Amino acid sequence: MARAPRPAEADFAEYIRARRDHLVRAAYLLTGDLHQAEDLVQTVLVRVWPRWPKIKEMENVDAYVHRTLISLFSTSVRRRRWREVSADPQQDGTWTTPTAPDQTMAVEARADLRTALGSLAPRQRAVLVLRYYLDLPEAEAADILACSVGTVKSQAAKAVKRLRERQTNNALTDERGTT
Incomplete structure (x- = not known):
């Protein structure tokens, strides 16, 4: 038997349904890669969830989430600079689907x-x-x-x-x- 979601869980789930696509698009513009954008948003949501009861009471929830998004993006860029990244010529952003x-x-x-x-x-x-x-x-x-x-x-x-x-x-x- 499934338990009924707690109010915080329901609020968070509603926020995710309403804002996830918007956050992924913003993250995509930052990262330039859809998979990295989705990973970044997932990390943001994981980071926000434990604090959600306090965050949802804030005047501007989106500002807090955006700040977290930018902060995690900046951290990932700094870390990436220190790692060797191999370039895959097949992932150059070209499209092969006829249009x-x-x-x-x-x-x-x-x-x-x-x-x-x-x-x-x-x-x-x-x-x-x-x-x-x-x-x-x-x-x-x-x-x-x-x-x-x-x-x-x-x-x-x-x-x-x-x-x-x-x-x-x-x-x-x-x-x-x-x-």
């Missing part, structure tokens, strides 16, 4: 965005995800990243500048017909 031309363009655009985000420093990537994907105000992003609002502004500006430069360079390369 219609408009779908192909959409897939290419997403792949370009993933590559461009991957070229940014982890902190800049985190700022862009918080500000433009999660649509958080600068003050909340600064709180999550444990930095000043000015740092969020400058990191966002640098990241956007780098993405624009990359886009310009890619356009020039395409015009010349070189790769």
Whole structure:
């Protein structure tokens, strides 16, 4: 006989149902890899669960969860720098499924965005995800990243500048017909 879920379990399960996809998409923008994103979100949820009775009473539960997501992402990036990572040429983000031309363009655009985000420093990537994907105000992003609002502004500006430069360079390369 299954027992009835406790109120905290039910609240947590409801939160996961409502926010999991959103968290996975944010994590994917940070990591650039769906499997890593799902692992990251799972780790976040495991970390949040023991504290859930207190967390659910907070004014902004999402801010706490986002802070945990960014913190765990930053930790994983630091750890990855110290390990040797082998590159698998088959995991270059290319798509082999045949698609219609408009779908192909959409897939290419997403792949370009993933590559461009991957070229940014982890902190800049985190700022862009918080500000433009999660649509958080600068003050909340600064709180999550444990930095000043000015740092969020400058990191966002640098990241956007780098993405624009990359886009310009890619356009020039395409015009010349070189790769």
